Amino acid sequence: MDLSILIVNWSSANYLGACLDSVYRQVKGIEFEVLVVDNASYDGSAELMRTRFPQATFIQSEKNLGFIGGNNFLYRHSRGRNLLLLNPDTEVPGDAIQRMMAHLESLPQAGAIGARLLNADASVQTSSIQTFPTILNQLLDADALRRRFPHSRLWNLTPLYAEGAPPAPVDAISGACFMVKRAVFEAVGLMSDDYLMFGDDVDLSFKIHRAGYRVYHAGDCRVTHFGGRSTASLDAGLTDVWMRDAKHQFFVKFHGRFYAALYKALMAGAALVRLTLIAAMRLIARGTSRREALRLSFAKWKRILQWAVGMKAWGERGGQRLGMRRPGAPLECATGVPPVPGHGQDGHATSL
Numbered sequence: 001m002d003l004s005i006l007i008v009n010w011s012s013a014n015y016l017g018a019c020l021d022s023v024y025r026q027v028k029g030i031e032f033e034v035l036v037v038d039n040a041s042y043d044g045s046a047e048l049m050r051t052r053f054p055q056a057t058f059i060q061s062e063k064n065l066g067f068i069g070g071n072n073f074l075y076r077h078s079r080g081r082n083l084l085l086l087n088p089d090t091e092v093p094g095d096a097i098q099r100m101m102a103h104l105e106s107l108p109q110a111g112a113i114g115a116r117l118l119n120a121d122a123s124v125q126t127s128s129i130q131t132f133p134t135i136l137n138q139l140l141d142a143d144a145l146r147r148r149f150p151h152s153r154l155w156n157l158t159p160l161y162a163e164g165a166p167p168a169p170v171d172a173i174s175g176a177c178f179m180v181k182r183a184v185f186e187a188v189g190l191m192s193d194d195y196l197m198f199g200d201d202v203d204l205s206f207k208i209h210r211a212g213y214r215v216y217h218a219g220d221c222r223v224t225h226f227g228g229r230s231t232a233s234l235d236a237g238l239t240d241v242w243m244r245d246a247k248h249q250f251f252v253k254f255h256g257r258f259y260a261a262l263y264k265a266l267m268a269g270a271a272l273v274r275l276t277l278i279a280a281m282r283l284i285a286r287g288t289s290r291r292e293a294l295r296l297s298f299a300k301w302k303r304i305l306q307w308a309v310g311m312k313a314w315g316e317r318g319g320q321r322l323g324m325r326r327p328g329a330p331l332e333c334a335t336g337v338p339p340v341p342g343h344g345q346d347g348h349a350t351s352l
Contacts (some may be wrong), residue, residue, distance in 0.1 A: 003032040003101055004080030004182075007088050008070030010038070013045040015089040015226060020053050022091040030098055033057065035074045036088075039064040067175070068191045068200050075190060083185055087176040089226040096221040100179050103167050103218050111184040111213025112205065114173025115221040116160070124160055125225060129217050130172040130202055131155050133247045135263050139270060159217045167216040171209070175201030177223045184213055194253060199246025206254065240300055241307045268308035274301045 005023060009016055016036070023034060034056040038045045040063055049058035057077065065073055071085050082101055086092075096115055104113045117125040126146060131137060137154040150157045159168035178201060188207040191200055205215045244267060251260035278298045285291045 001080045002030040003082045004078035005034045005084045005086055006071050006074040007036045007086050008067050009036055009045050009088045011041040011043045012088040013043040013048055016045055017048055019088050019090055026092055027097050035078055037061050037070050037074055039070055068193055072190045081182050083180050083182055085178040091224045096223055100218055100221045104179055107216055109214045110216055111208040112180040113216040113218050115177045115223040116219050117225040118222055126157055127174050129160055129170050132171045133250055138247055167218040169214045170217045172202045172205035173215055176225045187211055194249055195246050197242045199250055241303050264308045268305055271301045271305035
C-alpha cells in the first residue's frame with residue numbers, strides 16, 4: 001500500500017468529519033488507508049466513523065495514549081510504505097497529499113516531508129517550519145522578532161516565503177501534517193515516548209537527521225490547519241509551560257543535563273525580567289482590555305518562573321487532568337481491532 005494516514009483524535013469530532021471528507025474527496029490515484037484512534041474522549045467520533053466513514057479503520061481507546069502513543073499505536077496496525085501523521089483539525093485541498101508523497105519518494109535522501117500549513121484565513125502558520133531548539137533561539141523566540149527578521153538563521157523561515165520554490169530541506173516540520181517513510185520511521189525507533197505534550201515533531205525530525213536522512217518543507221503542498229482544537233480547554237499559561245518543558249526534555253536528551261539546567265536557569269531570569277516589566281506596565285495601563293491582557297501575561301510568566309525553579313510540576317498535573325499516560329508508561333489497551341501480525345515487535349507493549 002502506498003500510504004497510511006494516521007489520525008489521533010481527542011475531543012475533535014466536530015473537525016474530524018470535515019478532515020476525512022477532504023481526504024476521501026481529494027486523494028486519488030494512490031492506494032491508501034485511513035486509521036483513526038479516539039483517545040478516550042468519547043466525543044461521538046465512533047458514531048461518526050461508523051455512519052460516514054465505514055471504509056476507515058477506527059479504534060476506540062479506553063485510555064488517553066497521547067499524541068505520541070496514539071500514532072505509535074496506529075502505526076502497528078498500518079500497512080503503507082509511507083505514513084502521514086495528520087491532525088483531525090486539518091483539511092486537505094487539491095492533490096497536496098499525492099504531491100507530498102511524490103516529493104518524499106523522489107527527493108535525495110528524503111526521510112520526511114511537511115506541508116505549508118495555513119490558517120482558516122489562508123495566512124501561513126510559521127510553525128510549518130521549525131528549527132532545532134538552542135538556548136539562544138529560545139530566549140529570543142518572540143512573534144515580533146520572527147516577523148521583523150523572518151530570514152534569520154535563528155528560525156530559518158525563508159522557505160515559507162519562497163513562493164513557487166521547490167521543496168527545501170529544513171530542520172523540522174510540524175506534527176500536524178508529517179509524512180515519513182515507513183522504513184525511516186522504523187529505523188529511528190518510532191516517535192519518542194519522552195514527551196507529555198509538544199516537542200515530539202522536533203524530536204522525530206532530529207532523529208531522522210541523525211540517521212542520515214533529510215527533512216523537507218513542501219511549499220507547493222498546502223493544508224489548512226485550524227490549530228489547537230484538542231488543547232483548547234487548557235489555559236494558555238499551562239500550554240506555554242508544557243512547550244518549555246518539552247524544550248527542556250529535548251536538551252536533556254540531546255545536549256546533556258548541564259545544558260538543560262542552564263536553559264532553565266536562563267528562562268527563570270527571563271521570566272523575572274518579564275514579570276518586572278509587566279508589573280510596571282500594569283501601574284500605568286489604561287482600559288479594561290489592556291489591564292486584563294497584562295494580568296493574563298503576568299499569570300503566564302509567573303507559572304513559567306515557578307516551573308523553571310522547580311516549584312510546580314505543571315506537566316505532570318496537566319497530564320493527569322487530560323487522563324494521559326506518563327512518558328515511559330506502557331501503551332494501554334484499546335478496543336476494536338486485533339493485532340496485525342508482524343507489528344509491535346520493537347519492545348513496546350501493544351496489548352489489546
